[in-house]
Amino acid sequence: MLHKITSLTVRDVRFPTSLEQHGSDAMVRTCVQLQQCLHVSHTDPDYSVAYVVLDTDCGLKGFGLTFTVGKGTEIVVCAVEAVAGLVVGKSLQEIVSDFRGFYRLLTSDGQMRWLGPEKGVIHLAIAAVLNAVWDLWARAEGKPLWKLLVDMDPKQIVSCIDFRYITDALTEEEAVEILVKAQEGKQRREEHMLKEGYPAYTTSCAWLGYSDQLLKQLCTDALKSGWTKFKVKVGADLEDDKRRCRLMRQMIGPDNTLMIDANQRWDVAEAISWVSSLAEFKPLWVEEPTSPDDILGHAAISKCHNRVMFKQFLQASALQFVQIDSCRLGSVNENLAVLLMAHKFQVPVCPHAGGVGLCELVQHLILFDYICVSGSLGNRMCEYVDHLHEHFTSPVVIHDAHYMPPKDPGYSCEMLESSVQSHQYPEGDVWTLIMNK
């Protein structure tokens, strides 16, 4: 079967999370304050997705998404529609037999390239489309995506990667070599994952908008459920941060792990001074202390928008942890490039997750990383946020603070049709209700 793609539909799906201060961080907080002064409202994040469905001539579907935080999702939807013509009419076999070429076609269209290149809206849109293609492929093979990857031979994996602009850090030959070398022990690691799962940390306890009481309650519950690694959002007010980090450290004790995330709030000097003030609480890392573009500003951990940025952070020894993202990078293809570079530079990968569907997606990538690339769990863990999983047909399974490997075929990002319909923006029930209030 060729699985010819006959149509692509994309929808703007938003969850009114701002009403509950889930997902609030320093950047959002600042904007709220700024915009309150200017009498503009509605700036807290509404976790959202541009949700893509591919139909094929044989009835099989592919589901993909990219994550956003509300306003402007319609721009990403518009961008997905603009690239749809490059996908519809092709067969899955045609795409995956030259996946590198197809990736290049999408990211380097002669005219669309100007709008990025490989960054921002257009890259988010391409991620949504490619996530759906990967989902379709995994379904066609009857495997969860991580298993599809694990069963591929090294040359086939490498054939999915666009090496343009990264050959000075990693060549195709080096990539194959890394994968071949990691074949040893693969079977054992796969069994280990199926039994124990991949270690996770939680960001659900300490959003900026939460009260101390809520933070304490959530922390107590998390400890009971086996969580040992916790992330705290910081960066809006130093005294407030100190109080919250102190509280958190008291709650979790000296042996559990604490991380802090400033969501791009600071200038370089400010970051250094602020973080020094929080050093007594012994955070393992500081996430996004400054602009995500600032390589030389020496972020300790960073989400980057493409493989070229990751390459430089690694070359400059400017990060100690690599935080991949299933929706900001160009899908599995570009994440493979980053996983391999991180291994070459011996930097552990700790994925970004949360939002809508990011946990569902990224678990596949980190399982592949452990089984087929890094072979190590040292200093590694995958972010977990306990939100919105109920909207997915195959939600993540967490057991004793570990991600259990998904078993259903695909990339785990199919949403319940009822959830999609009621959250479509602005016409879904959930939104008409809010707007009519």
Add this chain to the structure above:
Amino acid sequence: MLHKITSLTVRDVRFPTSLEQHGSDAMVRTCVQLQQCLHVSHTDPDYSVAYVVLDTDCGLKGFGLTFTVGKGTEIVVCAVEAVAGLVVGKSLQEIVSDFRGFYRLLTSDGQMRWLGPEKGVIHLAIAAVLNAVWDLWARAEGKPLWKLLVDMDPKQIVSCIDFRYITDALTEEEAVEILVKAQEGKQRREEHMLKEGYPAYTTSCAWLGYSDQLLKQLCTDALKSGWTKFKVKVGADLEDDKRRCRLMRQMIGPDNTLMIDANQRWDVAEAISWVSSLAEFKPLWVEEPTSPDDILGHAAISKCHNRVMFKQFLQASALQFVQIDSCRLGSVNENLAVLLMAHKFQVPVCPHAGGVGLCELVQHLILFDYICVSGSLGNRMCEYVDHLHEHFTSPVVIHDAHYMPPKDPGYSCEMLESSVQSHQYPEGDVWTLIMNK
């Protein structure tokens, strides 16, 4: 008068330049080849703009645009519409009395920020909107934009700049100091500009798609008109590049200036080897040899997408010429930051222009740079491309290969309404004619 902004309209305006191979470069050529294999057509650049008009309660209008190369302009239009609500209802006075705050409001909206931040589609859209605001301001003052800037006092100029993420390279105090110091000789330099104009170089002679005969003819004509500095597009085929650079050098002689532009075609090692092969033709610079994100790839000259990227290129001594862009950066505000940083790092600024309206816009910025910041013309020149100026109400005036300072109030990017209507995509006459062929 407060000049309250009562509405914002944005239109998708495209010129079918692909039919004539204007603007063809190595990246486009590669895509054409790639896509021809894949049976996808229409990939040469169609120079385009998202064109913004602001209406005010007093009848004065502001005109702004951002440049694109065709497909996907509708995404930028969608993004402009998404930020329109932050502009409409405000008065010009309210905006310019806290221009830094307004800039931050647009670039750091709590939800929209996710889509960049400060890059790609969303930053292009914000540039179009802010260009219109600056145009409105200059018109309200009855001055061309460059003169509005030249007449501002240093503190007011600095109050338009968002220093977030750049204070480790340039503080507000340093910026004021630079501007105060450059007051000396300002009057003399302004008179010099009014009399002689700002030196320009031409890219019109040597696009990749042009035949050798056309190149020769255009070069002969340009030399007769007084041009002494020429740019050649390279990067698709080395032997072809050698032939074209040799031809160009023969035409212009050993004393005139030659630059080459690879439009992001190469990996780092490839760039070094390719450029070495072209060294015999003595190019002054190599433009965009690799990914625009690759700071450590050491581009000799680069267009960057925001001030944070420029900062690092300067800090890393990775560029020898700064190439500002009036539409990719966040309008005048962000360009001011880059001009000041370039001065501090003692790197000459040679703006990117061409496309639609880029020459009209950027001439204002480079005049300001000479009169109020750098005070020098050494190794400095502004790109010029002889296309599409006829669609503007105040087109650039080139005299003896120099940009003559604009005299009309505003930022020179008002287009003829007849041009806008006939080139609106897809409903304008020009496009319905092409599509019906």
